[in-house]
Amino acid sequence: GDDIVAASKKHPIVPLEKGQRYSYGTAGFRMKADLLEGIAFRVGVLAALRSRSLGGQAIGVMITASHNPAVDNGVKIVDPMGEMLEQEWERYATAFVNAGSDEEVVKIYKTLATDLKINVKDPAKVIFGRDTRPSGHTLVTALKAALVASQSEYVDYKILTTPQLHYLVRATNTEGSPVSYGKVSEVGYYEKLADAFIRAMKGKKFGGTLSVDCANGVGGPKLSEFLKYIPKDKVNGIDVKVVNDDVLRPEILNLDCGADFVKTKQRAPPIPKLVPGLRSCSLDGDADRLMYYWVDPDTSSFAMLDGDRISSLAASFIGDLLESAGLRDELRTGVVQTAYANGASTNYITQHLKLPVICTPTGVKHLHHVAQGFDIGVYFEANGHGTVLFSPYAIAAFKETEPQSPAQKDALATLAALGDLINQTVGDAISDMLLVEVILAHKNWTLRDWAMTYADLPNRLVRVEVGNKDVFRTTDAERRLLHPDGAQEEIDNEVKKFKDARSFARASGTENACRVYAEAATRSEASELADRVALIIQ
Numbered sequence: 312g313d314d315i316v317a318a319s320k321k322h323p324i325v326p327l328e329k330g331q332r333y334s335y336g337t338a339g340f341r342m343k344a345d346l347l348e349g350i351a352f353r354v355g356v357l358a359a360l361r362s363r364s365l366g367g368q369a370i371g372v373m374i375t376a377s378h379n380p381a382v383d384n385g386v387k388i389v390d391p392m393g394e395m396l397e398q399e400w401e402r403y404a405t406a407f408v409n410a411g412s413d414e415e416v417v418k419i420y421k422t423l424a425t426d427l428k429i430n431v432k433d434p435a436k437v438i439f440g441r442d443t444r445p446s447g448h449t450l451v452t453a454l455k456a457a458l459v460a461s462q463s464e465y466v467d468y469k470i471l472t473t474p475q476l477h478y479l480v481r482a483t484n485t486e487g488s489p490v491s492y493g494k495v496s497e498v499g500y501y502e503k504l505a506d507a508f509i510r511a512m513k514g515k516k517f518g519g520t521l522s523v524d525c526a527n528g529v530g531g532p533k534l535s536e537f538l539k540y541i542p543k544d545k546v547n548g549i550d551v552k553v554v555n556d557d558v559l560r561p562e563i564l565n566l567d568c569g570a571d572f573v574k575t576k577q578r579a580p581p582i583p584k585l586v587p588g589l590r591s592c593s594l595d596g597d598a599d600r601l602m603y604y605w606v607d608p609d610t611s612s613f614a615m616l617d618g619d620r621i622s623s624l625a626a627s628f629i630g631d632l633l634e635s636a637g638l639r640d641e642l643r644t645g646v647v648q649t650a651y652a653n654g655a656s657t658n659y660i661t662q663h664l665k666l667p668v669i670c671t672p673t674g675v676k677h678l679h680h681v682a683q684g685f686d687i688g689v690y691f692e693a694n695g696h697g698t699v700l701f702s703p704y705a706i707a708a709f710k711e712t713e714p715q716s717p718a719q720k721d722a723l724a725t726l727a728a729l730g731d732l733i734n735q736t737v738g739d740a741i742s743d744m745l746l747v748e749v750i751l752a753h754k755n756w757t758l759r760d761w762a763m764t765y766a767d768l769p770n771r772l773v774r775v776e777v778g779n780k781d782v783f784r785t786t787d788a789e790r791r792l793l794h795p796d797g798a799q800e801e802i803d804n805e806v807k808k809f810k811d812a813r814s815f816a817r818a819s820g821t822e823n824a825c826r827v828y829a830e831a832a833t834r835s836e837a838s839e840l841a842d843r844v845a846l847i848i849q
């Protein structure tokens with residue numbers, strides 16, 4: 312206890328204005344980096360305690376602010392199987408960080424240990440990484456100080472993508488077991504992905520040049536490193552151009568580039584100038600989100616393929632493989648989306664692919680949880696964060712089914728390769744990008760073919776400043792307002808006036824504002840509807 316108090320004093324919390332509290336949100340603690348040093352320290356203490364509560368399994372801590380500006384940073388905890396921190400512990404994290412003094416931190420620590428029957432002398436292990444933000448140094452120093460004071464073992468993996476840290480947590484905790492997730496090293500991550508990609512691409516051709524905008528973040532050097540693990544003769548025609556990969560000028564991180572820029576601006580980054588016909592994609596600042604796009608050389612129009620598109624592409628491809636593998640009826644496949652998914656994608660998946668779709672509240676932990684209920688659960692947020700989860704039963708079926716024909720054998724081999732290629736812990740832009748490339752190669756598709764599977768409904772997302780966002784309480788996976796009274800009826804009345812329309816309002820979990828989403832048959836109607844709903848909640 313005394314050690315923690317003494318160390319804590321060297322990494323103080325910045326007090327907030329009266330009435331305000333720090334809160335462990337959808338993405339952990341995220342804000343201006345200069346507010347985070349004390350938070351990183353307290354998160355370290357909590358991570359060690361979490362490890363002890365789980366029999367000394369490794370807990371991860373990732374230091375990143377993803378797609379947010381370079382001056383921001385963030386700290387979040389990763390659970391043993393590479394999942395997001397359990398909800399109950401988010402509350403403990405919030406309590407820790409808001410403790411009024413260093414002594415109070417230790418008091419909460421001891422109370423928690425007693426309540427949860429944790430022996431604070433038991434072994435603990437915490438592993439961590441950070442993105443390329445310079446502020447990460449200070450935060451790592453505070454985090455290490457906490458782990459030393461808490462007598463926890465630790466491994467500093469230095470600079471990593473967020474999904475790499477999730478991989479390492481799971482690999483650490485499964486090492487040497489029958490469900491080993493891979494070698495416990497960054498190299499192990501590349502080897503696993505490269506091997507799976509080569510297997511999945513067997514006999515197929517990489518479709519021309521792929522340009523990858525890395526948001527000037529950690530994805531740049533990591534993608535370049537990964538590519539060294541793919542010998543040119545192993546993947547026919549592979550040609551990947553890595554752009555916006557300058558991590559030496561921290562101020563240009565996420566600046567006018569990256570997946571979030573593409574999704575919110577609905578256009579390509581201005582640099583490098585997009586060549587018509589060039590297949591392009593963008594990662595975000597910590598490489599867990601992915602957006603594809605191009606300019607159609609025939610029509611000169613810009614087309615963006617977002618998380619909903621990746622989700623429907625993956626579901627369609629896996630569905631076909633299951634059919635060929637004779638496993639379609641054996642393995643329950645489903646798609647998980649949020650209310651922000653374009654209605655056209657939901658229709659396509661339910662009507663055309665004939666797969667069930669479940670809608671959850673915003674935030675990947677919700678999607679992940681529901682996807683685990685399927686043998687094959689495909690989940691993506693429209694913003695490009697997502698993955699495909701395979702149950703142990705599905706993985707066993709891919710490996711153990713006796714093929715009766717060469718086609719069935721191929722399908723089973725491809726499914727097994729996908730099981731290794733797709734990150735099972737969290738959305739991973741590099742892994743998802745390789746998945747998309749595999750699918751396009753198998754289908755021999757250009758981005759035009761992909762974009763033609765269905766037409767997105769025109770939509771608009773607006774951010775609305777409100778006095779107190781907490782009064783906006785929702786139900787039905789955030790699609791309907793319970794409170795303030797009467798607001799939902801007013802929204803319903805407006806929606807009724809438009810064709811093929813849908814609209815909802817909810818409080819943001821990451822910003823101090825509400826968001827209004829609207830879609831309708833035409834761009835102007837979607838826009839008009841969003842404006843009217845914004846007026847209702849203002």
Ligand code: NG1
Nearest residue numbers: 337338673674692694819820821822
């Ligand atoms: P909020 O601020 O709660 O809308 C945003 C994104 C989410 C999710 C989280 C975490 C939209 C509309 N919302 O949530 O999809 O990614 O950030 O990063 O894109």
Ligand code: ZN
Nearest residue numbers: 377595597599
């Ligand atoms: Zn991210």
